[in-house]
Amino acid sequence: MNGLYDELRIALHTIWTRRWIALAVAWGVALIGWAVVAQIPNSYESKARVFVQMNTILPNAVGISAADQQRDVDTIRQTLTSAMSLEKVVRGTDLANTVKTDRDVADRVAGLSKAIKITSEQDNLFSIVATGSSPKVTRQVVQKLIDLFVEQNLSGDRDETSTSLKFLDAQLEERQKQLADADAKRTDFQNRYLGSLPGTGSLTDRMSAARSAMAQVDSDLAAAQSALAAINGQMAATPANIAGAAGSVSAGPARARLNAIQGQLADARARGYTENHPDVVALRSQLAAAQAAARGEPLVGGGAGGGASNPAYISLRSLQGDKQAQVASLMARKAQLQGDLDTITAKLAGNPQVAAEQSQIENDYQVLKDGYAKLLADREAIKLRGQAQTQTDSIKFSVIDPPTAPRVPAAPNRPLLLTGVLIAALGAGVAVAFALGQLKTTFPTPGRLEKATGMPVIGSIGEMVTKAERAARRRMLTYYAGGAGALGVAYVALLGVEMLQRGLAA
Numbered sequence: 001m002n003g004l005y006d007e008l009r010i011a012l013h014t015i016w017t018r019r020w021i022a023l024a025v026a027w028g029v030a031l032i033g034w035a036v037v038a039q040i041p042n043s044y045e046s047k048a049r050v051f052v053q054m055n056t057i058l059p060n061a062v063g064i065s066a067a068d069q070q071r072d073v074d075t076i077r078q079t080l081t082s083a084m085s086l087e088k089v090v091r092g093t094d095l096a097n098t099v100k101t102d103r104d105v106a107d108r109v110a111g112l113s114k115a116i117k118i119t120s121e122q123d124n125l126f127s128i129v130a131t132g133s134s135p136k137v138t139r140q141v142v143q144k145l146i147d148l149f150v151e152q153n154l155s156g157d158r159d160e161t162s163t164s165l166k167f168l169d170a171q172l173e174e175r176q177k178q179l180a181d182a183d184a185k186r187t188d189f190q191n192r193y194l195g196s197l198p199g200t201g202s203l204t205d206r207m208s209a210a211r212s213a214m215a216q217v218d219s220d221l222a223a224a225q226s227a228l229a230a231i232n233g234q235m236a237a238t239p240a241n242i243a244g245a246a247g248s249v250s251a252g253p254a255r256a257r258l259n260a261i262q263g264q265l266a267d268a269r270a271r272g273y274t275e276n277h278p279d280v281v282a283l284r285s286q287l288a289a290a291q292a293a294a295r296g297e298p299l300v301g302g303g304a305g306g307g308a309s310n311p312a313y314i315s316l317r318s319l320q321g322d323k324q325a326q327v328a329s330l331m332a333r334k335a336q337l338q339g340d341l342d343t344i345t346a347k348l349a350g351n352p353q354v355a356a357e358q359s360q361i362e363n364d365y366q367v368l369k370d371g372y373a374k375l376l377a378d379r380e381a382i383k384l385r386g387q388a389q390t391q392t393d394s395i396k397f398s399v400i401d402p403p404t405a406p407r408v409p410a411a412p413n414r415p416l417l418l419t420g421v422l423i424a425a426l427g428a429g430v431a432v433a434f435a436l437g438q439l440k441t442t443f444p445t446p447g448r449l450e451k452a453t454g455m456p457v458i459g460s461i462g463e464m465v466t467k468a469e470r471a472a473r474r475r476m477l478t479y480y481a482g483g484a485g486a487l488g489v490a491y492v493a494l495l496g497v498e499m500l501q502r503g504l505a506a
Helices: 002-017 019-039 066-079 083-091 094-098 102-115 135-194 203-236 253-270 278-295 311-350 353-391 414-439 446-453 467-505
Strands: 044-054 116-122 125-132 395-401
Touching: 002 019, 002 414, 019 414, 019 467, 044 135, 083 094, 083 102, 083 135, 094 102, 094 135, 102 116, 102 125, 116 135, 125 135, 135 353, 203 253, 203 311, 253 278, 253 311, 414 467
Parallel strands: none
Antiparallel strands: 044 125, 044 395, 116 125
């Protein structure tokens, strides 16, 4: 332990004897280090956070999905650091006072591209961080980026919608002209070739329509002829008059009901009902009961002559007239349709290329018409989508944390660096003094001398110092303390200057 203590005393004595060298080295290292630290520019950091809220109720109804909205927001976030956006930042902040030429603007843009960082912290939560040498300008840069973030979303949607609408309007105008030309060509063709032909549409359509109508008429005519034949057969089996007493005959209630049932039965058979039809079966049952009642009922009145008219026969004759008129009408319609078919067939036979030409004209017209209708629907959909985006706040921006106004530089930590330089300077001075003491070896103790020579040391004589020498040493010690204190004062002064600069920058 005594040896270690002696070694420590020897090292301290070595350094103390070379204290002026240590002080000079400390001053030199401190001045150089502080000069280097002073050259490091302050870097201030401003930060803001923006939350993007997406409204997916109405936009979904007009074809705007949440994925589309998220993709738009991501695109805007990426384009914020583009050269065009950063140029707007430069010209919209106090950085504009530091540029005069396009080259200056390009340099500022290049610097901002490295100083700006936009990150996504969570879903739809974005962090905007900017660094710079001025706290005021740095805060302006972050605020301008937020403004651009909102502006590009709104104006981007408007610009895209406006561009799309202009394109669609131009296409609609062009298609409308083409459609008008095609319609004029179609009308001219119909006037020249189809004006005298029956029906509408192309020759093929007209012939198909005439054939369909002919088939329907044939079916109706066959049914009407069958019904007429059935009525004729029933009339042949039905007497025109009902036999009765001579003179004027008046039927009673039973005979009147019998006549009514016979008329209903005849009408049902005229309609084509079979004998097994429920209505026919019910009427036949009622007819049997009515006949039994009528036979027991006497006739009232008399006179010369035959009998009364049969109501069933009269009803059948009326139905016969209707069916005959229906058959005649259907035959006339059939003759007309046959004439139309003959006319269309003759037209096709006389000019076979007409059908092909008309088909081409109709196809072209329909294609143009469908395309025009689709463009019109697309324009209305885009117009509605644009209104939904600009008028319903489909994307809403909320500034969670406004841009901070930094008061303390984010880098460098100058007080820490100044302190580190001071400590390093003191350490360098001590190290140089100790190293010189090791290079120029002396024997500070008798034991060291005895160990080095191998000879016994009888004793040692202390230094004799006069009063003048003591006064001179005290004076030099005062000078040394002043030099060391000046180093500390310089360190404190530099810290004060740093605090003052921070206050002025804020």
